[in-house]
Amino acid sequence: xxxxxxxxxDLAEAxxxxxxxxxxxxxxxxxxxxDLVVEALEQGEIVKLSGFGVxxxxxxxxxxxxxxxxxxxxxxxxxxxxxxxxxxxxxxxxDGAAEA
Amino acid sequence: MIKSELIAKLANENPHxxxxxxxxxxxVIFDRMTDALVKGGRVExxxxxxxxxxxxxxxAGRNPRTGESVAVRAKAVPFFKSGKELRERLNLGGDA
Numbered sequence: 018x019x020x021x022x023x024x025x026x027d028l029a030e031a032x033x034x035x036x037x038x039x040x041x042x043x044x045x046x047x048x049x050x051x052d053l054v055v056e057a058l059e060q061g062e063i064v065k066l067s068g069f070g071v072x073x074x075x076x077x078x079x080x081x082x083x084x085x086x087x088x089x090x091x092x093x094x095x096x097x098x099x100x101x102x103x104x105x106x107x108x109x110x111x112d113g114a115a116e117a
Numbered sequence: 118m119i120k121s122e123l124i125a126k127l128a129n130e131n132p133h134x135x136x137x138x139x140x141x142x143x144x145v146i147f148d149r150m151t152d153a154l155v156k157g158g159r160v161e162x163x164x165x166x167x168x169x170x171x172x173x174x175x176x177a178g179r180n181p182r183t184g185e186s187v188a189v190r191a192k193a194v195p196f197f198k199s200g201k202e203l204r205e206r207l208n209l210g211g212d213a
Contacts, residue, residue, distance in 0.1 A: 020153060020154075021158045030150055031146075036154070048142060058203075065120070066147055069147040101166075107154070107195055108195065110155045
């Protein structure tokens with residue numbers, strides 16, 4: 018089953034339909050919701066959205082990697098990456114399993 | 118930050134909206150994202166990231182307590198890839 022791609026515009030429209038605020042308000046609220054998540058992550062905070070999942074920033078050490086195209090060794094700088102762990106509820110729904 | 122804190126911040130920024138409305142806004146946003154994945158679709162939020170569903174093949178696992186081999190069936194799991202802008206924002210300063 019190939020589903021469709023959901024975008025910001027779809028989310029704003031869904032909020033408009035279900036909450037009944039103006040389209041302009043809804044677009045702004047979708048944007049700010051995502052921004053607030055990003056801002057918290059930038060501060061190094063863990064973002065826990067019950068029923069959805071947990072976003073967390075992890076620090077990666079510097080390491081030697083390779084340029085996959087040329088095979089040459091290349092240094093990879095230390096960096097921060099996001100990890101997302103889906104909630105049990107989301108995992109169970111996405112897997113369509115009866116368990117859990 | 119947990120969901121109620123996110124709702125409180127959003128409500129603070131939008132004094133013309135009721136707390137109840139803001140709660141519903143946040144629920145609709147994350148519920149719709151989950152629904153899209155359940156239907157086998159993707160969620161693409163430029164600058165933030167993309168959620169998709171990845172197939173994990175069936176494999177032979179082990180019961181960690183007894184060491185017995187058990188069959189693990191194929192699974193569909195949610196996957197998030199952070200967007201370019203988000204990755205960049207997290208790595209400002211520090212290195213580079």
